[in-house]
Structure formats: structure tokens, C-alpha cells
Amino acid sequence: MTRALFHYSLLHVGGAEKSSLRLLQALVERGWDITLVLTTGGGALEHEVDPRIRLVRLRPGAYGLRFMAAKGPLGRLFAIPDLAAYCLARVIGCIRMLPFLFQRYDMAATLLQGTSSWFCRRMVRAKVRVHWIRSDLQGADKKGHLAARLRRSAFEIDHFVCVSEVTRASFAAAVPEAAHKACVIYNVLNANDMLVRAREGTDPFPPRADGELRILTVCRLFESAKGLRRMARVCARLRDHGFNFRWFVVGDGPDQSLLEREIDDLGLRNSMILMGRMANPFPAYMNADIVAMLSQYEGLCGVVNEAKVVGRPVVATRVSGIEEQLVDHRTGLIVANDEDAIVEGMRLILSDRSLREALANSHLPPALCDDAAKVQRLEEMLAGKDDTCE
Numbered sequence: 425m426t427r428a429l430f431h432y433s434l435l436h437v438g439g440a441e442k443s444s445l446r447l448l449q450a451l452v453e454r455g456w457d458i459t460l461v462l463t464t465g466g467g468a469l470e471h472e473v474d475p476r477i478r479l480v481r482l483r484p485g486a487y488g489l490r491f492m493a494a495k496g497p498l499g500r501l502f503a504i505p506d507l508a509a510y511c512l513a514r515v516i517g518c519i520r521m522l523p524f525l526f527q528r529y530d531m532a533a534t535l536l537q538g539t540s541s542w543f544c545r546r547m548v549r550a551k552v553r554v555h556w557i558r559s560d561l562q563g564a565d566k567k568g569h570l571a572a573r574l575r576r577s578a579f580e581i582d583h584f585v586c587v588s589e590v591t592r593a594s595f596a597a598a599v600p601e602a603a604h605k606a607c608v609i610y611n612v613l614n615a616n617d618m619l620v621r622a623r624e625g626t627d628p629f630p631p632r633a634d635g636e637l638r639i640l641t642v643c644r645l646f647e648s649a650k651g652l653r654r655m656a657r658v659c660a661r662l663r664d665h666g667f668n669f670r671w672f673v674v675g676d677g678p679d680q681s682l683l684e685r686e687i688d689d690l691g692l693r694n695s696m697i698l699m700g701r702m703a704n705p706f707p708a709y710m711n712a713d714i715v716a717m718l719s720q721y722e723g724l725c726g727v728v729n730e731a732k733v734v735g736r737p738v739v740a741t742r743v744s745g746i747e748e749q750l751v752d753h754r755t756g757l758i759v760a761n762d763e764d765a766i767v768e769g770m771r772l773i774l775s776d777r778s779l780r781e782a783l784a785n786s787h788l789p790p791a792l793c794d795d796a797a798k799v800q801r802l803e804e805m806l807a808g809k810d811d812t813c814e
Contacts, residue, residue, distance in 0.1 A: 426806065427457045428531040429524075429548055433539045434486065435467030437675070437701050438644045439726035440558050442469070443587075443611040444535045449474045450612045450799050459529075461543070463517070468701065482517035485509075521547050531806055533585075537561070538570060545580045552806055557586045557606070560744035561594040563721025564649070571598035578602035583805055585609050588724040588745035609802055611724060612795045615733045618706055622734050625707030628699065629672060637669040637774060640712035640736075642705050642727045643719070645677030651720045651741075652679055654763050656686040658718070659696045661767050667774045669695070671716075674708055676701045709734045713780065714773055718766055719743050728756070729792065737783035739769050748789065753779075755787045 430448060435441050448458055458477045462470075465481030473479050488510030491503040524547050532550035534541040537557045544553055555574070565571055578584075578599055584606040586592035596603035629638060643650045659671050673683070673696065680698070687696050702708060709715065715731040717740040724745035731738050732749070738756040740746050750756035757779075759769035773779055791797075 425455055425457050426451075426530050426803070427528075428533065429459045429461060429529045429544070429550065430533050430535050431461045431463070431539065431541075431543050432535045433462070434464045435462060435469040435473075436644070437468045440536055441467075443558070443726055444556075445469065445472055445474075446612040446614050448477055450614070450795055451802075452476045454799055454803075461524075463539070463543075464513075480520065482520045483513040484516060485513065487513050524548050537564075537574070540573070541577050541581060545577060552582045553580060554583045554585055555581050557584055557591055557595050557723070559723040560591055560721050561598045563594075563744065565598065568598075574599050575601065578605070581605065583607065585802075585805075586723075587611050588748050590744035590748070591723045594744065607801075607805065609798050609805075610792050611726060611729070612798055613729055613733065613793060614795060615793060618730060618733045621704050622706035622710045625704050627711045628702065628708050629670075629711055630697075633668070633670075635668050637667075637713045638711065639669055639671040639714045639716050639770075640674065640708055641671070641716050641718065642674045642708070642730070643677075643717075644675050645673075645680045645683055647679040647682055649720055649722075651718055652683040653686045654766070655716075655718050656683065656690055656692060656696060657763060658766050658770060659692055660690040662770055662774065663692070663695050665771065667771070669774060671696045672699050672708070672712070673697070674699045674702050674705050706730070706734060709736055712736060714739060714770075716770065717741065720761065722746070724748065729788065732756070732786055732788050735784055735786040737773065737780050739766075739773055741766065749792065751787075754783075755785060756783060 432444060452458055452474050460477050461480045464483045464486050466485040487506055490506040494500045494503040529548060529550040531552045531554060532544040532548040533554040534544050535556050537559060541555050561571060578601060584595060584602060586595055586606055586608050587610060589608055592606045592608050595606050645652060709731055715736045715738045717725055717727050719741060722743040722745060728738055728740055728749050740750060740756055740758055741761040742758055746758055750758055752758040757769050757773055759765045
């Protein structure tokens with residue numbers, strides 16, 4: 425039995441988190457003994473962790489944010505209890521790390537490129553150490569801080585698992601001395617579970633007006649990655665062109681208030697509807713006419729995979745990995761990553777019913793759908809039988 429430890433910072437609701445949980449569930453089904461260590465407990469997705477996985481929370485909750493956000497001396501004074509709770513949580517976290525010094529694992533893996541690998545490198549005794557790279561570093565790390573951190577730790581990491589070919593290329597460019605350690609293993613999909621969940625729920629949207637089309641975007645509300653204000657401007661321009669639609673946004677995040685202000689400023693309250701976080705977004709996919717993925721950058725977009733599994737037409741900006749997922753004008757509509765091109769692509773699909781029907785298919789490349797092969801690839805890598813990371 426393979427004994428593995430995986431480290432993640434906080435289980436928010438997001439694509440990387442959901443992909444990580446699907447991977448861990450697939451490994452448990454394969455007979456692995458899994459420990460998941462979270463830097464901070466209390467994330468919204470913790471309830472979805474497979475009960476067969478040992479879950480360890482180093483810090484009991486997310487503290488310190490209220491103190492950091494406080495303004496002025498008086499605001500900081502009232503937030504001192506939050507700072508004290510943060511300091512106590514750090515102490516608790518250090519104490520909870522100590523038992524891992526006396527345990528042995530076949531693998532210790534950091535599941536996100538932005539999460540420090542220090543815990544897996546220094547506190548965990550493991551035969552193999554792995555770091556997942558889930559984003560295009562060219563887009564996600566414009567100042568180079570993350571690349572510098574990865575370079576400093578690269579000599580202690582055995583493998584860097586990238587979720588797409590483009591992600592691997594961006595990693596190789598950012599950390600050339602570790603390029604030989606990088607390999608591609610696509611995210612686990614579990615398409616059957618997606619289809620079951622799609623059939624479980626009811627239509628989450630309000631009733632349609634006559635002839636109205638539903639556009640759906642599912643994303644974490646994070647401006648620099650998802651281009652939220654640009655998305656709102658696209659919505660306003662389509663409305664001004666006279667198209668009959670409503671645009672539903674599923675998700676939450678730190679920039680929700682920014683998007684709400686943009687919606688108000690553009691007079692979009694009746695056109696762009698924020699649905700909040702959904703535990704099960706698949707009925708929303710099933711009842712949407714178009715799925716719009718308009719990110720500034722990605723690694724391999726989970727929303728595109730989810731939308732295609734349930735057979736929805738997708739409009740996607742040209743981000744890393746998208747051409748490994750979609751064939752333009754056959755399985756999706758790929759547009760340049762700028763506002764005018766997005767507007768033109770959305771105008772095309774809104775006005776052309778035959779195009780929408782043609783793109784409403786569930787075609788994904790076989791490599792993205794074969795979850796067993798992905799897990800086998802990981803096992804071969806650990807056994808030293810996969811020479812693509814050498």
C-alpha cells in the first residue's frame with residue numbers, strides 16, 4: 425500500500441481545490457493510505473473530503489485577516505483579539521507539525537504552486553517529494569516571486585507535476601534548472617460523478633423571459649485571474665447591442681464587492697446576476713445555454729472540463745491549456761484574450777443557434793478523460809518507471 429501525505433493551505437471553493445479532492449479520492453479508491461494536511465482549517469470544501477482520508481488541520485481557523493484589514497490606530501486596537509488568535513493559531517500549528525517528524529511516507533506532495541513546500545521538505549520524512557504546478561507561471565507570477573521561491577526549493581523536490589503541457593512549458597521557462605523534473609499529469613475528472621450530480625438538482629435559475637438565453641460563468645471572484653470587471657463590460661456591450669440574455673455568475677471570492685460595484689456602475693442589475701457559491705454547480709451547467717470562461721490566465725481550466733462533460737457550448741479565452749481541451753468551432757469557441765474579441769465571440773454564439781447546437785457536445789480529448797491512466801502515471805513516477813521526469 426502506498427502511504428502518501430498531501431499538503432494544501434486552505435480548502436476554499438475553487439478549481440484547484442476541487443481537482444485536488446478528486447485526485448485524492450481516486451487514489452483512495454486505488455488503495456492508497458492518504459493523509460491530507462491543511463495549513464488552516466475551516467475551508468468551505470472540507471466537508472467534501474473523503475472520510476477514508478486522514479484530515480489534519482495545523483491551525484484551527486483563519487485568523488489575522490480582520491487585523492490586517494483594520495484601518496487606523498483605533499481599528500487596529502479593536503482588532504487586537506484577532507491578532508492574538510492568529511498568534512495562538514501559529515503556535516498550535518507548530519505543535520501539530522511535530523508528530524510528522526516521526527512518521528514515514530512513500531510520497532509527500534504540495535498540491536498548489538503558491539503553497540510553500542517547506543512543510544513537505546523539512547517536517548515530513550518521505551521517499552519522494554512532489555510539487556504540483558496548476559497555473560501558467562507566465563500569467564500568475566508576473567513579478568517572478570513564485571519562480572524565485574520554486575528555484576530555491578527545486579533541489580529538494582523530486583518531481584514537479586504540471587496539469588497541462590503549457591503549464592509545463594511555463595515552469596521550464598521560469599525554473600530551467602528543474603525542467604527535467606517536470607511532467608504532465610492531467611487533473612482527475614470523475615466524469616460519472618459530475619453527471620450524477622447534474623441530475624440530482626433542479627434548475628437553480630429564475631424563470632426565463634421569452635426567448636431569453638442563459639450565460640453561465642463559474643469562477644472564484646478574483647479580479648487579477650478572472651477579469652471580473654472586463655466580464656461586466658462585455659455584458660454591458662452585449663446588452664447595448666440588444667441581445668436577449670441574462671448572465672449568471674456562480675462563485676464567491678475576495679473581489680465580489682468590486683464586481684458588484686462594476687455591475688451597479690454599468691446598470692447591469694437585471695442582466696448580470698450573482699448567484700453566490702453553489703455546493704453543486706452541475707444543475708446550473710445543465711440548465712445554461714452558454715458557458716463563458718473568460719479568465720486572464722489558467723493552468724488547465726476545470727470549468728471547461730465540467731461544462732463539456734455535461735455537454736454545454738463553451739466560449740473560452742485563449743489561456744494556457746485551452747487548446748488541450750477544446751477544438752475551436754468544433755467543441756468550443758476560443759477567442760483572443762481581449763475585450764473586443766470576447767464581445768465578438770459572444771455576439772457570434774448568441775446570434776447563431778446552429779453554432780450553439782453544434783458546440784453542445786461532450787467531446788473532450790481521451791487523455792483528459794482517462795482517470796485510471798492519470799493515477800497509473802503517478803504510481804509509475806513514484807516507482808521510478810516514468811522517464812518523462814528525468
